[in-house]
Amino acid sequence: MKHFVLFLTVVFLGLFLAVLNRTDTAAPNSSLPTVRVFGYASFTGRWGPGPALKDLFEKSCKCKVEFIEGSDSGILLQRLKIEGESLGADVVVGLDQFDLSKAVSEQSWRKLSLGQLDVYDAVKPALANSFFVPYDWGALTFVARKNELMRMPASLDDLLAPELAKKIALQDPRTSSPGMQFLYWVIRSKGEDEGFRYLQKLMSQVHSFSPTWSTSYGLFTNKQTKLVYSYVTSPLYHEVEEKKKDYVALPFNEDLPVQFEFVGIPEFCRHCDLAEQFVNLMLSNEGQKIIMEKNYMFPVMKGVMENTSFAPLMNVKTMQQVEILSSTEVDRLLRRWTEIRRGDLN
Incomplete structure (x- = not known):
């Protein structure tokens, strides 16, 4: 009986040490901050730019990126209003010019400090809002x-x-x-x-x-x-x-x-500095190339689309005015x- 009790003691001690070791090993990963990105389905989905941007960002941010999905921008805005703060939305991706006034009336947003952006002339009228910046257009x-x-x-x-x-x-x-x-x-x-x-x-x-x-x-x-x-x-x-x-x-x-698609950072963001870094990644040459090739939209930043199959498609007759309706x-x-x-x- 004593041998049996000793055997059980050794077994349980081994299990305890194994669990303790597993916990210690997992601790660094579990302590990483999680940047939550609200986005529409074709952005966050398997074939969209979201996963590639996530992988690229996680290589340098010492954080994790988690996507929270809405099927389209209208539904995304509704979900943001209902549960954005409770879920911890840090970045919102995919609002267009008709969503901005409603977004501002329903939520508070952080002003973006992105400096001078070298964008195409067609994009410049979409830079008027200090809370949102366009990341692609079509x-x-x-x-x-x-x-x-x-x-x-x-x-x-x-x-x-x-x-x-x-x-x-x-x-x-x-x-x-x-x-x-x-x-x-x-x-x-x-x-x-x-x-x-x-x-x-x-x-x-x-x-x-x-x-x-x-x-x-x-x-x-x-x-x-x-x-x-x-x-x-x-x-x-x-x-x-x-x-x-x-x-x-x-x-x-x-x-x-x-259509211009915008990204913004809610005032209630939990990881605001990381959120701004994610926005900067979206506007970098590498990020813009990912968005162009995965979203099949025009990039906003110059130097990304030239000498690609996207460039000739810009030669269409479009409305010149960018109107932000109330x-x-x-x-x-x-x-x-x-x-x-x-x-x-x-």
């Missing part, structure tokens, strides 16, 4: 498959052609950033009242208004629609990633809208759109 239009339509649309009015009935994939502007971009494009191209009358006619042409860009684009790639509202760089994605050259971004008579104005436009969607507008 022009939006409709994407089609080559040789699938007898006549490719060349204007907004062409989208009303009978052969396109229920063949157009759009995004819901209440939840999707590209969806709001399309609403803005129509209103600025046609004027508000005429634009909403046009949208009323367009309702019967739309296959569906998806809550996110990725859902609508999935309908298009699965050949459930003939057109999808997307980015001029979308065909390049298919060419590079899938070796397919049968997609085309359509040039329109109307100047194309431009949250009240955005809500008003969305209410009018909702009335049309419900069929309440006469």
Whole structure:
């Protein structure tokens, strides 16, 4: 019996020392600060720029990066409002120019001290806000498959052609950033009242208004629609990633809208200095190259895009003005759109 008790004592002592050793070994890693980055799904996901930026940052920051995901910028902003502080959001990635006023009205943000940024001329108007800085941008239009339509649309009015009935994939502007971009494009191209009358006619042409860009684009790639509202760089994605050259971004008579994607640091950040370092990484040449090649968007910093397949795609006719609409104005436009969607507008 004594031998048995001695045996158990040795066993338990060995287990205790093993656990103690494991705890000591793990302690340095567990004590590392965790920088939490709120971002939309295509940024934080496996194929987006998020994982590559995380790996690059963790090599030098003596920290860990954790992503908290929202499916699109509109949903991301809602999640930030509800649980951002409790989850410890340090960086918010993916708000566009239509989200900024609402973001400022709902949260407090740290001013960014990034110095003089050598950006493209098209990006300079987007630098006016001291709380947010753009990290990429892109022009939006409709994407089609080559040789699938007898006549490719060349204007907004062409989208009303009978052969396109229920063949157009759009995004819901209440939840999707590209969806709001399309609403803005129509209103600025046609004027508000005429634009909403046009949208009323367009309702019967739309296959569906998806809550996110990725859902609508999935309908298009699965050949459930003939057109999808997307980015001029979308065909390049298919060419590079899938070796397919049968997609085309359509040039329109109307100047194309431009979307800027911004990054900001909430005032309630827990690791604010690390958050600013992460923002600086996103704006570095290496970070910008990752974002360009993974997000398939134009970089904001000069010297990154030159002599790449992205450069020729900038030669599209775009709106010159970068307008930051107030949250009240955005809500008003969305209410009018909702009335049309419900069929309440006469």
